[in-house]
Amino acid sequence: MTDKKNQDEIEPVLGRRSFLTSVITTSAIAAVTTQSAGAAEPINKLSSALPPNGQRVNAETLPPSEIARVPGKPGSDFMVDVIKSLGIEYLPTNCASSFRALHESLIDYGKNKMPEYINCMHEESAVAMAHGYFKASGKPLLTLCHGTVGLQHASMAVYNAWCDRVPLMIIGGNDMDAASRPPGVPTVHSAQDINGIVRDYTKWDDTPVSLQHFSQSFVRAYKIAMTPPYGPVAISLDAGLQQEPMKEQGDKAPYIPRYIPTSPPQGDSGAVQEAARLLVNAQNPVIVADRAARTPAGIDLLVQLAELLQAKVIDQGGRMNFPKTNYLSAGPTVVNNADVILGLELTDFWATVNAFTDNAINHGHGTNSTRVQSTTKLISINSVDLNTKANYQDFQRFQVVDVSMAADAQATLPSLIEAVRVALTNDRKAVIVQRGAETKKAYLANKNSTRIAAAVAWNASPISTARLVMEVFAQIKHLDWSLVASEGNVSNWPNRLWPMEKHYHWLGRSGGYGVGYGAPASVGAALANRTAGRFSVSIQSDGDLMYAPGVLWTAAKHKIPLLAVMHNNRGYHQEVMHVQRLANFRNRVVNLGGDTGPVGTSIENPDIQYHLLAQSMGWWAKGPIKDPAQLAPAIKEAVQVVLAGQPALLNVWTQPR
Amino acid sequence: MIKKYLGRLTISLVFSSVIFTTCKASPEQGKALYIQHGCWGCHGYEGQGGIAGPKLSPDPKPIDFYHGFVRYSSGAMPPYSEKILPKKDLIVIYEFLQSIPKGPDYKTIQILNN
Numbered sequence: 140m141t142d143k144k145n146q147d148e149i150e151p152v153l154g155r156r157s158f159l160t161s162v163i164t165t166s167a168i169a170a171v172t173t174q175s176a177g178a179a180e181p182i183n184k185l186s187s188a189l190p191p192n193g194q195r196v197n198a199e200t201l202p203p204s205e206i207a208r209v210p211g212k213p214g215s216d217f218m219v220d221v222i223k224s225l226g227i228e229y230l231p232t233n234c235a236s237s238f239r240a241l242h243e244s245l246i247d248y249g250k251n252k253m254p255e256y257i258n259c260m261h262e263e264s265a266v267a268m269a270h271g272y273f274k275a276s277g278k279p280l281l282t283l284c285h286g287t288v289g290l291q292h293a294s295m296a297v298y299n300a301w302c303d304r305v306p307l308m309i310i311g312g313n314d315m316d317a318a319s320r321p322p323g324v325p326t327v328h329s330a331q332d333i334n335g336i337v338r339d340y341t342k343w344d345d346t347p348v349s350l351q352h353f354s355q356s357f358v359r360a361y362k363i364a365m366t367p368p369y370g371p372v373a374i375s376l377d378a379g380l381q382q383e384p385m386k387e388q389g390d391k392a393p394y395i396p397r398y399i400p401t402s403p404p405q406g407d408s409g410a411v412q413e414a415a416r417l418l419v420n421a422q423n424p425v426i427v428a429d430r431a432a433r434t435p436a437g438i439d440l441l442v443q444l445a446e447l448l449q450a451k452v453i454d455q456g457g458r459m460n461f462p463k464t465n466y467l468s469a470g471p472t473v474v475n476n477a478d479v480i481l482g483l484e485l486t487d488f489w490a491t492v493n494a495f496t497d498n499a500i501n502h503g504h505g506t507n508s509t510r511v512q513s514t515t516k517l518i519s520i521n522s523v524d525l526n527t528k529a530n531y532q533d534f535q536r537f538q539v540v541d542v543s544m545a546a547d548a549q550a551t552l553p554s555l556i557e558a559v560r561v562a563l564t565n566d567r568k569a570v571i572v573q574r575g576a577e578t579k580k581a582y583l584a585n586k587n588s589t590r591i592a593a594a595v596a597w598n599a600s601p602i603s604t605a606r607l608v609m610e611v612f613a614q615i616k617h618l619d620w621s622l623v624a625s626e627g628n629v630s631n632w633p634n635r636l637w638p639m640e641k642h643y644h645w646l647g648r649s650g651g652y653g654v655g656y657g658a659p660a661s662v663g664a665a666l667a668n669r670t671a672g673r674f675s676v677s678i679q680s681d682g683d684l685m686y687a688p689g690v691l692w693t694a695a696k697h698k699i700p701l702l703a704v705m706h707n708n709r710g711y712h713q714e715v716m717h718v719q720r721l722a723n724f725r726n727r728v729v730n731l732g733g734d735t736g737p738v739g740t741s742i743e744n745p746d747i748q749y750h751l752l753a754q755s756m757g758w759w760a761k762g763p764i765k766d767p768a769q770l771a772p773a774i775k776e777a778v779q780v781v782l783a784g785q786p787a788l789l790n791v792w793t794q795p796r
Numbered sequence: 797m798i799k800k801y802l803g804r805l806t807i808s809l810v811f812s813s814v815i816f817t818t819c820k821a822s823p824e825q826g827k828a829l830y831i832q833h834g835c836w837g838c839h840g841y842e843g844q845g846g847i848a849g850p851k852l853s854p855d856p857k858p859i860d861f862y863h864g865f866v867r868y869s870s871g872a873m874p875p876y877s878e879k880i881l882p883k884k885d886l887i888v889i890y891e892f893l894q895s896i897p898k899g900p901d902y903k904t905i906q907i908l909n910n
Contacts, residue, residue, distance in 0.1 A: 498870050590909070594902035595851055596844035603844060613907040630846035636908075712837070716848060719834040723874035735831060795837060796846035 200324070211384035214350050215244035217393060218381065221354045223253055224395050225361050227281045227308070229272065229666065230254035231265040231693075233292075235285030237312025237328060240381035242283070254281060257666070258696055260689030262289045266296030266371075267656050268663030268690070269307040271623060274458075274646040275667035277434060279364055281308040286328040290336045290373075295653045300371045301340035302486075302533045303457070303650025304430050304523070306364035308357075309337070309373040315346075316379050325378075334373045339530045342370035348377070350385060351393035358396045366401040367433065367547040368522040406520055406544035406551040414481065414518045414542050415558035419567050421479035421516075423574075424450040425469075427491055430457035431483035431548040435642045438462065440552040441483070447559055449575035450481075456634060457486060459645040464638045466582035467575075475510055481518045482540070483548035488519060489536035499724040520555075522547040533651065589635050601792040602767045604629035604706065605636070610767075611676060611704050612637055614774045618674040618782075622646070623664035626657030627680020627706045628713070630796050643673060654711075655686025658703075662694045665701035665786075674781065679703040679788070681742055681749065682711045688752060694786045695757030702781045703788040704774065705749055707763070708795045714740045715795070753788040762790025826892025829885045833876070843893050849873065853893040862890060 218241055234242060246256055259265040262284050269280035284290045290311045300307055314320035314329040334344035343363045347353035353376070360372040385392065406414075418424045426445055432438045441461050445452045451469035452461045460483075461468055474480055474492060482488050492515070497505045517540040524545035527534050544551065563571075593605035608629055621643040625633055639645050646664055649656035657679055665675035684705070694701055715736035722729035722737070734741035750762035759780040761773050770791065777787035830836060830843075838849030845851030849872075856862070866876045866886065902908050 496870075496872060498872070499874070500870060590902040592845070592851070593908055594899055594905055595854070596840060596842040597899045597905060599840075599842045599844065599899075601841065603840070603842075604846065609907045613910070616910070628847060630848075715834070716837045719837055720874040723876060723880060726877050726879055728880055729834065731832070736834075736837070794840045794842070794844070794846070796840065796848050 209382070209384055213240060213244060213248075213381070214383050214385055215240040215381040216248045217350050217385055218353055218357075218376075219244045219249040221357050221395050222281060223249065225358070225398055226278075227254045228276075228278060228670075229257050229269075229280050230282065231257040231259050231268040231272075231280060231663065232283040233259045233262050233265055233285070233289065235283070235289055235312060235328075236325060237286045237289075237314060237378050238283045238310065238376065238381065239312075240378065241310070241312070241376065244381075257693060259693050261687040262293035263296045263655060264659040264662075264687045264690040264693065266293045266300065266307065266309070267659035268666070268693075270296065270300045270303065270305050270649075270656070271646065271660030271663030271665075272667045273305050273307065274303075274660075275621065275623065275643055275664035275673075276671070278667075279306040279308060279361070280663075281310065284309055284311045286311060286313045286325075286333055287330050287336070288328055290333055294337055295651075295655065296659070297337045297371050297373075298340045298531070299649045299651040299653045299656050301531075301651070303647065304367075304369045304484075305371070305650070306369040307371045308360060308364065309341075309371060310376050311373060312378055312381070313346075313375050314379070315375075315377040320378070333375050337371070337373055339528055340371070341373050342526065344373040344375070346375040346377075347380065349393070350380065353380065354393055354395050358398050361398060362401055367403040367550070368526050369433075370526065403547035403550040404522060404525065404545070405554060406546035408554070410542055410544050411551065411554050412558050412562075414520075414544075415555060415562045417479045417516050417518060417542070418448055418450070418481060419559055419562040419564075421448075421450075421477075422570075423477050424448055424479040424481065425453065425473055425477035426450050426481045426483065427453045427455060427474070427485060428458075428460035428483040428548075429455040429485045430647070432458050432460045432642065433547075433549050437549040437552070438642060440549060440556065444552060444556050444559065447556065447563075447571075449571045449578060451578060453491075454634075455485065455491075456645065457484070457647045457650075459639060459642045459647075462638075462640040463634065464640055466579045468582070469578075470585065472510075477511060477515055479516045479518065480511070482521070484521055484523070485519065486533070487535040488517070488521075488540065489538040492517065492538065497720065503724070516541045518542040518544075520544045520546055520548040520551050593632065593636060596794065598767055599794065600765050600767065601708070601794050602765070602770060603794050604796060605632050606767050607704065607706065607770070607791060607793055608632040608678070609636060610770045611678075611702075611774055613771065614778050615674055615676055615702075618778075619672065620644070621664065621668050621673045621675050623668065623675045623677050623701070624648075624657045624661040625678040626654075626683045627678070627708065628796050629678055629706050629793075633678070643668065643671075654683050657683040659687065659690040661701055661703065662690050662699055662786075665694070665699050666697070669700060674702070674778075675700065676702040676704065679705045681705065681707045681709060681747065684749065685742070685747070688756075691753050691758055691786070691788075692756040698784055699786060700781045700784050701786045702774075702777055703753075703786070704777075705762070705788065705790045706793045707749065707790055708793050709743045709746065710736045710741045710795070712736075712740075712795050748790070750788060750790040753786075753790075758786045758788050760788040760790065762788075763792050764789060765792040821888040821891065823892045823895040826888045826890075826895070830889045830892055833881050833885065833889070835889065838873070842896055853896040854898045856890065856893040859887070859890045862886065 265282045284293050311333045313333050314325045345356040347356045364372045445467045451473045452467050454460045492511045494508050500506050519540045596603045661677035668675045718737035729737045732738035750760035753760035780787040839852050843852035869875045
């Protein structure tokens, strides 16, 4: 009994993980070198709850001198087999010790292919790259995060993906066995339940305790992530499970379950027929789409429905839902005269049919007003109704609707189109044809007024956002272009002026409005577009870039061609307006503190030389460009660089919006 | 509430018609005040407007309109009291807006018409 007890005390340090032999050697050396006074700490002493001392830090950070061989196939090699079974193409990741075994297996056993490691400098960048990649390709990526610290870095980007209904796979490395995990840093970076960090905004998570459990959970996680409504999923992966050799489970080795996609949920047939009846009999039906077109087929279906009804379509831009070149494409105000509104995967139905004015009336809360008639019928098809969680408030204010389907819009459109066809009488067809003619006239008039607005301040310096956007388009319109991100508000000019038709012409926004999405999501989408042979361009705002500019290095490192044209308005402009507004409400002169915007909102004095920042990380870059006449030649030059396979950045000083 | 607002607006319009005259400030001074008071935030440095605020120039509306609207706005634009934006500053800003030349006709801008 005494012998056994001694073993128990010593084994966790000397035994279980053979690598620790070398750590101990290192620790002993470090103890001699760093603790010159007094005897070295006994190597088999259990670690305390105190912060790690120098010896412990050295044990974690110094390279092991020799590593004993692990017999048999490592568990992490089997994990690579599982990952490969799902055809995951890339692995944007910031390296870390808690998944070192899986890392090594991926690049050596897995030959760094399917998935290929993309070297990221921040977990938030890695997740946002996966976010952008999915929207350009329709394929989810995997990212690895380091226990507590890496997952906390990643969490904002995970929230964006959650709000934007984007699937991605997260594996968080975690040293779970408190009795045997390395002391010091690995222990500080471990937790009982790391998935708890992101549980409120992931669809599902698990903590496998065996390799068989891992393979089932990984395939299950993928299946859940890829079932609409899409969303991120997380697996907490024990470092011990990664490092240990494979053991047979019962009488056979662990197997890899086959992935069969789940059919997306469709609307109830009775509700679909009622929706069709309302739409066919409406005088002025309007369709509003936010994240309706999950795939290119979704755009075609929406065009079919809209043309069948000659109904105007408001594309709220969560995805590219409807071609801007179709005369049924309309602005948000057309809901005002609608008698039936069909909302497809709307983030916020309330704000679609109501207005909020931030005017300090109503005890500072602002005023609410309806934008539609009291008799207007509302129809909703929204898969998010199946997946709402309680804590984070991305479900928005409650809106009563007349026909509500908890279903995937794209999957429901074929049956809705058929139901509309069946419900159409000859009388209604005649009315619908007449409606289409009127809509076409309004579309052309609106196009002209948009151009007139774009021409105002055309020659201004700093450069107007309309000119910025159109100078870019003039240089890429002959290419198979993809606007991978448009962060920072440029008055929505790309959507108003560019002939967006294909699903990759517009990839939407962050979802959760978490600033810092634009730069990494652009690089991720550009990675997908590189394979597809598309030309990637982003409108890159200044504040967004500075959250994690290290992604510029990642793009250069992996030769990801991307034209980033900066909307450098030298401030967090939304907050410029917010603070000014509050100062006015309180009858105070706002404190500018020597800057252009209120204290804390400007990014100037000194001005950031973004072009130099990009150059330092391997990009071709130019700037600052303030004269609009210099813009076209600079963009032309940058386009050639990108076509040659490199990233290029133009630092352009712009108007605020 | 609306009646009260309209009443104040009418008084202010009448009042402003009487007292507003021109100032002898330069457009540069006007632009400096335009920026200092945060007008650029929603309307752009040239008053061109955008998604956050309407166009102010070229061809600004009569100053009486601005005086009433700036002081008593209850819409998206926050009101500017006399303390925050004195009348004399408003006049100088207005003159800056008047001084901004018209840009090119959109029909002459090739890249807007392709």
